[in-house]
Amino acid sequence: MRFTGRRGGASSGPYRSLNLDSWGDDDPQAVRDNRTVLAGYADVGPERIAQARQVHATDVLQIADDADLPGADLGRVRDADGTATALPRTPCVVLCADCVPVALVAGRGVAMVHAGWRGLAAGVLESGLRALDAVCSGSGPVTAAIGPSAGPCCYEVGDEVHAALAGTGSSAASAPRVGGHADLWAAARARLRAAGVEHVLTAGECTICAPDDYFSYRRDAGTTGRQAGMAWLR
Numbered sequence: 023m024r025f026t027g028r029r030g031g032a033s034s035g036p037y038r039s040l041n042l043d044s045w046g047d048d049d050p051q052a053v054r055d056n057r058t059v060l061a062g063y064a065d066v067g068p069e070r071i072a073q074a075r076q077v078h079a080t081d082v083l084q085i086a087d088d089a090d091l092p093g094a095d096l097g098r099v100r101d102a103d104g105t106a107t108a109l110p111r112t113p114c115v116v117l118c119a120d121c122v123p124v125a126l127v128a129g130r131g132v133a134m135v136h137a138g139w140r141g142l143a144a145g146v147l148e149s150g151l152r153a154l155d156a157v158c159s160g161s162g163p164v165t166a167a168i169g170p171s172a173g174p175c176c177y178e179v180g181d182e183v184h185a186a187l188a189g190t191g192s193s194a195a196s197a198p199r200v201g202g203h204a205d206l207w208a209a210a211r212a213r214l215r216a217a218g219v220e221h222v223l224t225a226g227e228c229t230i231c232a233p234d235d236y237f238s239y240r241r242d243a244g245t246t247g248r249q250a251g252m253a254w255l256r
């Protein structure tokens with residue numbers, strides 16, 4: 023798996039430089055070049071990227087064969103907040119700029135899930151685990167990795183977000199509230215552990231406090247790029 027930052031790409035201005043969002047306002051050729059860089063990390067071409075258009079809901083697509091592949095690079099658009107596959111050389115990708123990219127890795131399958139506070143509260147991680155199980159049933163325990171995203175240091179939210187996250191996991195205490203700040207990483211860990219995932223890694227990198235390293239929708243008031251979470255089988 024790999025979580026990207028903003029360095030090492032072809033885009034400029036607010037999208038400097040490894041912006042991977044095909045549906046934004048960045049220069050399309052720069053984004054294509056950047057997506058070739060992304061796919062290259064998995065040693066494939068961008069047409070192999072399994073990525074849906076994210077809608078802050080809970081569907082996670084099962085990619086059972088090449089005909090299921092969604093992706094901007096193929097001109098195929100499907101709405102979902104993650105993908106799961108047991109196909110080799112088919113990287114599952116989500117894009118984020120503060121929301122939480124979560125990789126789920128089992129013995130013979132992988133999934134990537136896009137989890138903002140709405141998705142976390144609605145059960146997108148559990149949906150990702152079900153999709154992963156469906157594509158590679160019985161392939162052993164799942165390891166999860168929580169990528170760079172809005173951290174508890176910076177993620178100040180209103181009461182409705184605290185209320186939604188307090189309903190996640192086994193108890194309100196599982197999504198700690200630090201003043202007006204919410205802890206999406208703790209909320210994600212609580213949901214994963216409640217679903218039986220014992221091994222959860224957390225990058226602990228906050229996108230909002232690292233302007234040289236990460237895109238942040240909140241810090242940049244919406245005009246910014248997107249970094250990726252990517253999980254794949256060789």
Ligand SMILES: [Zn+2]
Nearest residue numbers: 175176228231
């Ligand atoms: Zn921060």
